[in-house]
Amino acid sequence: MKNPELLVPVGSREKFWAAIEAGADAVYLGLKNFNARERAANFSYAEIESVIDKAHKKNVKVYITLNTVIKNEELPKLLDTLYFLNEVMPDAVIIQDWGVFKLVSEFFPDLKLHASTQMANHNSLGVQFAANLGIGRVVLARELTLHELLNIRKKTTAELEIFIHGALCYSFSGMCHFSSFITGEGANRGKCTQPCRREYTQDKDKAFVFNLKDNKQLDKIHFFKQIGIDSLKIEGRLKSAEYVYKVAKAYKIAITEPERMAEAEILANEDFGREKTDYFFGKTLKVAIGQNSNVGKLIGSVSKVTRNGFTVSTDANIQKTWRLRIHNLKTDTQQSITVDNFKPSENATTIEASGKFSENDPVYVAGTNEYSFSSKLPYPKNPVEAMMPPAQKRKILSTLKPKAGSVTDGRQTLYLRIDSLDWLRKLYIHDADYLLLRFSFEEFTELLRDTSFLNKFGSKLYIELPYFIPEGALEKHEMLLKRFVNAGISKFMINHLSQKDLIPANAEFAASENVYAYNDAAISFLKSQGVSQFVYPVENDNNNLFGTSHTDGIVPVYFLPRLFISRMPVDFSKDNAFRDKENRMYIKHVKAGITYVVPEKIVSLTQFVPKMLSKGFTKLLIDFSFIKPSRTLFPAVIKRLEQATKIPESVDFNFNKELK
Incomplete structure (x- = not known):
């Protein structure tokens, strides 16, 4: 039975030496930008060079985190970063953005890639899709059960990595917009302000509703070894060097000397973290929320x-x-x-x-600073050039522009999304060019029985797949799509790029705003994968939207953003409304076992539509998800669109500010 790799977080030079001394098989660390822990000290180009040199001399692998979404104006800097990494050759680069994947696979093919947990791969479909693209390893979502993990392992030979210790996010990683909504500092940009760690109020009752305890899987190491998990990952680039050493040492003992498990347990319990949970891998899910968000x-x-x-x-x-x-x-x-x-x-x-x-x-x-570690890293004798030649950079960027004929025809097209059958009884569907149906599996099954509706409006319909399809539900969703095709429906919308492999042959599929299209490289890649339509991200700002060359996407102009999307249930003492300390209200919804948190106030960009149209953005999305069905709402929103006026009591998210 092969030992899995022990992968240890390194957020500073001291933590690097702590990881080495504790017996890490591999370390992961970030540059000063483009990584999901931008508040860590992180590393300069010269320090990265030195880390790779010192680690390799000790047979320790180095993975570089490039696991944030990239704004369009950052593509030139990203190319410089990839150019540098291609020269120093880390053992892998951990990515989230499909634009990064496109640039690496086409222009830096010698760089090995790992799919970050930010990519939200939660089933064998996602893992195999990544593997077929040449991605060497997939970091799985934290929300899997042991049974699901085992089934994924049985269905793929791809390398699998899981988190075994450290902080847990309430939302699926890569799907959280809460921090971005309240501060402009996006979790997908490495700047999360941790709203899940805050106290919220229902009436006068205060509680830490979303504050997850820390992950700890020390007692399951033998199981992970048995089923063939390739890498066991510790979270904690923002933690201390003492934490890195103690926790890494504990898991190294558990992997290589299980007879010393009692000693490993003592070390792991001295991590100065929060209370512990084994989360979906264990039996403590009902008590996984803690009422103390402090670390220590x-x-x-x-x-x-x-x-x-x-x-x-x-x-x-x-x-x-x-x-x-x-x-x-x-x-x-x-x-x-x-x-x-x-x-x-x-x-x-x-x-x-x-x-x-x-x-x-x-x-x-x-x-306690019981242990001390060096902060020294020798400066490279001949540091690598960190700038791509300008001519080469211009040539690459030019390849990301849209192909001739892919721009819009100037005609405004209106997409309307609804999330329940009840809406169909309230809408005059002819007012929308296309209707996006985000229904539950049961409601889709009921809709299939309404053949007259499907025959009348089938050409307008997009059938939308859910954000999260657990391993055991893949087959039934694939069969559902085939039933729609047999009923004459040929357009679908996916919420994870791997879901394209569920779409029946010759059917059209669009990518929702959850398949992130923040930059020209990502949009180019989505189109190369056969995506017919795509939706721009909900947290976009106007500079980034108007900075893209691809104006043929769909712009959300009326919606309730999903601030949290989680598999973790939470109990509210009264109704589903709650407030933060700034008295902003939010609403919790539960659909098909997934918890969503949305703000009370709608996001409306209707007042900016004339500028969008003038710049060639003619496809607009009105999203009525999480809104009570009403006969009057759709006409009222259309009127505001036509008048280009703001919806009363609405907000504009980051659009007129900045996504940081």
Whole structure:
């Protein structure tokens, strides 16, 4: 039985040496941009060169994270980054954006690619699709059961990687827009502000509704080895070097010396993280939400604020260089300090520190600095040139432009999306050019019985597949699509690019806004895959939209964005509405076992439509998902479109601001 690779996070130079010392088989790290942990220290080009050299001398592999979506104006910088990576040759590059895939596969084919968990691969269909494209490994979604993982392993020979320890996101990775919606700092851009870690209010009751405990799979390592998982991944590029060392050491012992499991358990429990859950792999799902979002071990609370710091009531033997985190209850902010000058007394310690502290603020120990690691990396003697020659760059970028004849004809085309059969009884369908049906499996089955409707409006219809199709439901969805084709329906919409392999031969398929098209490279790739229509991302800003050369996509102009899309159920004490501390309201919906969170306020871009039309964007999407069916809403929205006026009480998401 082959041991799986132990893959360890490296967010700084100290963490790199911690990972090496703990026995990592491979490390993953990011550059200063284009990676999903932009708040980590990360690495310069020269440091990347040095890391690869030092790691390879110790037979440790290096994977570079390029796992964010790319804005169109960033493509030249992306080419410089790929040019550099092609020179230094890491063992693989971890990607999310299909535009990155296109550029690498066509112009840097020697670079090996891994599909990030941000690509939301959650079944064998996605894994095999990636493998057929030449992607060497797939990092699976965290929301799989052991049974689903086993079945995926049986159905593919592709390399599989799973997360075994560290923080968990409430939403499917790659499908979260909450941070982007409230701050403009997108999770898909590596800038998540962690709204799932915040406290929310129902009436006057406050709770951490979406705050998942930390992942821990130490007791399942033998099972993962048995079924042939190729790589076991620890999360934590933002964590300390001490965390990296202890957790990596724990799992290295579990993999190679299982008879020392008790020792491994002690190390893993000293990670100074949150409470633990085995999530969908185990039996603790019902209690996977924690009511403490703080990282660290609680040791006491502030009993007195002094002129130079504070006194903490604690029986902990606080030591110099300990890292403490104080949670200010008044501002709901956290401050980290390193203990220097302090005075212990009975059941209390007075600490000198600058900052704003209040009585009763909880105090956590986030690290003891029990271990220390070097921060040195030698500068390369002959550093690699990090800039692609301008002529080569211009030539590549020119290949991403749309082909002649692919621009729109100037006629405005209106797409309308609905998510329940009840809408069909309220709409005058003739007002829409196309109707996108995002129904449940059961509602689609019912619709198939209405042959008169299908015969009358079949040419207008797009049948939309769900965001998440569990392994056990692939076959029934494939059969459903065949039934629609037999009923004369020939247009479908996919929510994951791999779903194209479920579409019957000779049928047309479009890509939803969940198949991200942020840049010309991604759009070019989607078209090369046979996508007939595509929807621009909902979190787009106007600069990025108007900066693309491909104006033939569909622009969402009226919709409730899915801020969270999750397989994790959450219990609300009353109704499904809740508020954040800024008093913004959100609504929870559950459909087919998937939890969606949407804002109370609609996103409307109707006032910007004349500018869109003037720039050649003539395909518009009105999305009534999560909205109560109404006879008057569609005419009212069309009127606003015609008048180019804003919908009252609506917001414009990032469109008139910036997606950061």
